[in-house]
Amino acid sequence: MESSTFILFGATGDLAKRKIYPALYHLFVEQKLPPTFSLIGLGRREWSDELFRANVKQSLLQFSRREAKDPALLNAFLRAFRYCILDAGHIEDYRKLLRLIEQREAELGLSPNRLFYLSVGPEFFDTIAANIRESGLGSADGWKRLVIEKPFGHDLQSARDLNRKLNQAFEEHEIFRIDHYLGKPMVQKLEVLHQTDPVLRELWTNRRIANVQITANETVGVEERAGYYDHAGAVRDMFQNHMLQLLMMLAVHFPNDNTSGNARLKKKKVMEVLEPLQKQEASANVIRGQYKEGSVQGKPVTAYTSEPGIDHASMNDTFIAAKLRIDDSFWGETPFYIRTGKRMREKSTRIVIEFKDTETPASPTKDGSRAPNLLVIEIGPGEGITLHFDKKRPGQKEQVIPIPVDFPANGDDVPEAYENLIFDALRGDPAFFAHWDEVELSWKWVQPILEAFEENLVPLRPYAAGTYGPVESDKLLAEDGFHWWLDAEPEQEPDIKKGEHYAYHTNH
Numbered sequence: 001m002e003s004s005t006f007i008l009f010g011a012t013g014d015l016a017k018r019k020i021y022p023a024l025y026h027l028f029v030e031q032k033l034p035p036t037f038s039l040i041g042l043g044r045r046e047w048s049d050e051l052f053r054a055n056v057k058q059s060l061l062q063f064s065r066r067e068a069k070d071p072a073l074l075n076a077f078l079r080a081f082r083y084c085i086l087d088a089g090h091i092e093d094y095r096k097l098l099r100l101i102e103q104r105e106a107e108l109g110l111s112p113n114r115l116f117y118l119s120v121g122p123e124f125f126d127t128i129a130a131n132i133r134e135s136g137l138g139s140a141d142g143w144k145r146l147v148i149e150k151p152f153g154h155d156l157q158s159a160r161d162l163n164r165k166l167n168q169a170f171e172e173h174e175i176f177r178i179d180h181y182l183g184k185p186m187v188q189k190l191e192v193l194h195q196t197d198p199v200l201r202e203l204w205t206n207r208r209i210a211n212v213q214i215t216a217n218e219t220v221g222v223e224e225r226a227g228y229y230d231h232a233g234a235v236r237d238m239f240q241n242h243m244l245q246l247l248m249m250l251a252v253h254f255p256n257d258n259t260s261g262n263a264r265l266k267k268k269k270v271m272e273v274l275e276p277l278q279k280q281e282a283s284a285n286v287i288r289g290q291y292k293e294g295s296v297q298g299k300p301v302t303a304y305t306s307e308p309g310i311d312h313a314s315m316n317d318t319f320i321a322a323k324l325r326i327d328d329s330f331w332g333e334t335p336f337y338i339r340t341g342k343r344m345r346e347k348s349t350r351i352v353i354e355f356k357d358t359e360t361p362a363s364p365t366k367d368g369s370r371a372p373n374l375l376v377i378e379i380g381p382g383e384g385i386t387l388h389f390d391k392k393r394p395g396q397k398e399q400v401i402p403i404p405v406d407f408p409a410n411g412d413d414v415p416e417a418y419e420n421l422i423f424d425a426l427r428g429d430p431a432f433f434a435h436w437d438e439v440e441l442s443w444k445w446v447q448p449i450l451e452a453f454e455e456n457l458v459p460l461r462p463y464a465a466g467t468y469g470p471v472e473s474d475k476l477l478a479e480d481g482f483h484w485w486l487d488a489e490p491e492q493e494p495d496i497k498k499g500e501h502y503a504y505h506t507n508h
């Protein structure tokens, strides 16, 4: 890895504190940072270098997955950190920053390779990129990279406008758009999933796969993000980016496709053949929900419209479920169902692949009297891949037995998404970042849904907090003879079921 300077916009913010500093520290401990490394933190706050380092240290003590207990190691890490006051709109601040970077490059004998990390609100993305160019910060004789947080645009047009502006300062190969789901270890494995195991390879045919279900459920409500969330909703906050990325990562497995390597090209291909949804037909394929009061994990919680900062008459979506089809010879007959929501019964991100019974083609039943085989990929909070077989054990009634296929070898020592992503950005490996083609095609696919929501063509369905969303979400699958797998029964505690089926999972 070449020596470089890490220039962090938003160094005083929440994301830097909770994710970026702990990730950098782990990379440092594991000797995965460049041998000579310089970090310059930026913000409007009038911090000194010492105060900045004290804040970084505090964030490690609070948020690092490994205790930062070796003072010598910690001090060696913090020595790379400098702070510079900068207002995103003030060009003279960028010139001052350039002088500081050059001074550090000279002191440390660094090549002028510069990684600009934008951990600031999206309203600053284009201004900062323009000022990097204008000030000469991006004109040194080394590489330059722009790492950019979500959200990337608010709809198709705003995403295109933003990209055009960024392209005036950075070329596509220099832009690393973070979708932190792509940094999750289990998501990274999806790319090679059907090659890892001969049984999976055998099962991976469209003759056998009945449907694919992708779920990302949260128990939290809107929290402190009311101002942003009430204008974004689940469709922008989760669906357009994370959920469609999960779909792309899974669907890139065309078994007869021998085009080597480039998963990003394959992901683009998936989005190109994702059957477009017309605005008028959105209500038949998309369920839009909003949580009412209820109880989550035994605690009463308020309705979305009673949350602080939310308009009492808000029609914003806190839940979305959709049926999608990929129009190609492999996936053409296989429906994909996606759902994501806030204030759900349990926190869980998982993919379930339901297999057909090719011998007895009767539909499986929910009461368990006939269960299909399932491949279950747990992405969070626990991680693991299991095959669920409908098996009868001697002396016992029929039951489903989960067989682990793959799970983390070292429990809590699994790297966080941000560690993987920052490491890749420093190495210049774009594989697990969202390419503009994917982002644009995702917005293009989602745009009719945004418009249908805006025009109220899709009814807003209420659901009680602490459930799995509106009943219409169940009906969406029932129409095709399916149901969502692994939802806990109403009277059953989700932990009990989880304990039975995922005893080997790590809990983080």
Ligand code: NAP
Pocket (backbone or CB within 6 Å): 009, 010, 011, 012, 013, 014, 015, 016, 042, 043, 044, 045, 086, 087, 088, 089, 118, 119, 120, 121, 122, 149, 150, 151
């Ligand atoms: P935050 O806590 O509000 O921090 C914002 C940062 O931007 C602060 O460091 C602030 O520094 C700086 N800033 C604000 N106005 C500025 C200006 N005019 N000039 C220069 N710096 C300015 O926000 P955050 O939660 O860290 O989020 C940062 C980005 O990450 C956002 O794009 C967000 O959508 C994304 N993100 C956050 C999370 C998360 O968990 N927090 C998760 C995913 C994505 P000063 O106040 O010192 O100026």
